[in-house]
Amino acid sequence: MVESERDSRDGVTVGAAAELVGVTVRTLHHWDEIGLASPSVRTTAGYRQYTDPDLQRLLRIVAYREAGLGLDAVREVLDDATAEIGATLREQRAQLAERIQDLQQLDERLERMTEAHERGILLNDEAQSEIFGADWDAHRSRQARTVWGDSVQWAQFAERSASRTREQWQSLSAAMSTLQLDLGNALDQGFLPGGPEANALVERHREVFSHFFPLTRQMQVCLGRMFESDPGFSAHYDGIRVGLASWFRQSIDECARAHGIDPETATWQ
Template sequence: MVSREAGVTVGAAAELVGVTVRTLHHWDEIGLASPSVRTTAGYRQYTEADLQRLHRIVAYREAGLGLDAVREVLDDATAEIGATLREQRAQLAERIHDLQQLDDRLERMIQAHERGILLSDEAQSETFGAEWDARRSRGARAVWGDSPQWAQFAERSASRTREQWQALSAAMTALQRDLGDALDRCVIPGSPEANALVERHREIFSNFFPLTRQMQVCLGRMFESDPGFATYYDGIRAGLASWFRQIIDESARAHGIDPDTATWR
């Protein structure tokens, strides 16, 4: 033990209690813990009592108390230390809860970037219909994973509930039904009704990532040329894949976009 009379230097005190010299200087400046004695050479030193106070400060700081709370605990004879610590524990519980929620959100974000749709294969089939191929959904990352649109899709997917997916699926199903009905009625590409259907498609699809008109033109090409998409749309109505591409192209022209030169941007 260090004697009260001899005391120790600030450097030795810092080493004994496990803090930095800068920390002790700060505590001295704010009057929280100051060295009590001065040597004949004028150097200030910490006595045994000073060191005990420093150890108490460190203990309460490690428990998470702020400096003002530590001062109150050490200097206010009326302070209820147990109550202060219980309050600190309650605050810590809130922080733990918040951190757990943050961890859960990070985990969902990671899973969304890796998987896209955060539903089991069975839940996807129940949500999107028996013809939905969850394997194709998982494979989308291999094609689009490096694009900004995949990142935007994942960011939105991470917070999307099953009920919200169901609502989007219902909206897309209703649109596809109306597209088929419009084709049956020989709605002309470029007409107000056809353009309204194109706008509905762009609005619904923008729930996944912002879909520009040029991007929509590129999707229209894919709907017609990709065997999987073409088979799907033509399964709704014969010729729907090509007609869908046509109404998208005519809507784009009405907005000053040349479908033949449109790019994914």
């Protein structure tokens, strides 16, 4: 220690000690307050100073803190003659390994979340065709982000998609397919929009669709319009039964009216 760093031959000031060991003055004051490391001498003017042994203790504290030990563990290592430093460090490594594993899992979740926001469904084209049927257009599915990417519903869809397994997609696809089959059967049986059978199917649709994102009745009305007017959707529903797209849209409208919603003024909210 050079003489210029001393206020006397016995030690250095708190500022100089902080600079020497690479911590802040505030940190040294805290360690002093809790009795972990204190300056052991005073100058004739009454100022407390850190001696060489004090500085060596500070350096050891810094080393163990950088290794991740808490202050209580550091105190035990330095002050308890029976403490096994190796065992303490091995325990710290074990805890670090757990943290690394947790961080790796977090990174994987973040990666899936990012991909879900960018791609929507985290299945390759082959898997999507296998699960959703040969008529499924995976390219059109990816284009959905262009239309809906800035919406809250897309974010909700992506958040759920990120954690959805292949088996869960299969289950959801099966539920949707069964619903669409039942819609076609309802049309065959002459059930009228607004009747109890049609209303029950509309409620089932809202329940199943809400697995993608929460679907309000007003939003369902907007979807019904799209099912009828969009060439792709109308072809899909009319491919199940001729006229199903219009029947389903009318059924959604009548169910909405029964709940006090005017389909003519319903908006996406």
